[in-house]
Amino acid sequence: MNLHVREATPNDAKTIADFNSRMALETEGRPLDRELIDPGVESVLADSNKGRYRVAEMDGNVVDQIMVTYEWSDWRNGQLWWIQSVYVRKDYRREGVFSTLYCHVKSLARQEADVCGLRLYVEMDNMRAGDLPETGCGAAWLPGNGSRFF
Numbered sequence: 001m002n003l004h005v006r007e008a009t010p011n012d013a014k015t016i017a018d019f020n021s022r023m024a025l026e027t028e029g030r031p032l033d034r035e036l037i038d039p040g041v042e043s044v045l046a047d048s049n050k051g052r053y054r055v056a057e058m059d060g061n062v063v064d065q066i067m068v069t070y071e072w073s074d075w076r077n078g079q080l081w082w083i084q085s086v087y088v089r090k091d092y093r094r095e096g097v098f099s100t101l102y103c104h105v106k107s108l109a110r111q112e113a114d115v116c117g118l119r120l121y122v123e124m125d126n127m128r129a130g131d132l133p134e135t136g137c138g139a140a141w142l143p144g145n146g147s148r149f150f
Contacts, residue, residue, distance in 0.1 A: 003097060005104045008053035008065070010045050015062045016053055017041045019087035053085070056101045063092040064101050071119075078116030081109050086120075 008016060020041065021032045044051045044067065056064040067085035072078075083105065088097050109115040 002058060003063075003100050004057045005054060005101055006057070008045060008055045010042065012053065012055055012062060012065075013038065013042050013045055016045075016055075016065055016085075019062075019065050019089075020085055023085070023087045054101060054105060056097055058092070058097075064088045064097045066098075066101050066105060068105060073116060076116040079112070079114050080117050080119055081105070081115055083118060083120040 017034065017037045017040075020037055021034070024030045024032045041053075044053060049070075051067050051069040053065055053067045055062045055066075065085065065087050066083055069082045069084060071080045071082060073080050083102070086098065106118060109118055
């Protein structure tokens with residue numbers, strides 16, 4: 001598998017909005033209003049203070065996405081990165097695509113001195129997401145923070 005991970009650009013906005021719409025239908029049975037989601041995605045892509053999308057490509061096609069947003073933890077005097085808006089195209093699931101993107105984000109977090117942990121919101125009925133420690137790069141925590149979040 002030849003995956004290329006990169007930061008998303010404004011050219012990815014429609015794909016990301018489409019993936020977010022698919023995710024909402026799959027996980028919550030909820031259609032998203034494209035008049036809201038399209039500018040919402042574009043807003044994140046235009047302002048990294050709101051968050052950052054990263055995508056994984058295979059053969060020039062985006063097959064996975066992940067968004068990281070930020071929360072300051074006064075308890076840890078550090079920044080928590082929230083992983084959200086995760087979507088893997090159905091035909092690439094269970095192929096290690098998410099693991100590659102997740103490990104990439106985790107390595108980026110380790111390079112930032114003020115990042116004290118990663119958090120991933122998981123829907124109650126999304127049991128596969130509980131397999132996160134099996135990604136090959138460990139659970140969603142960084143050394144020294146004493147916490148593990150899924």
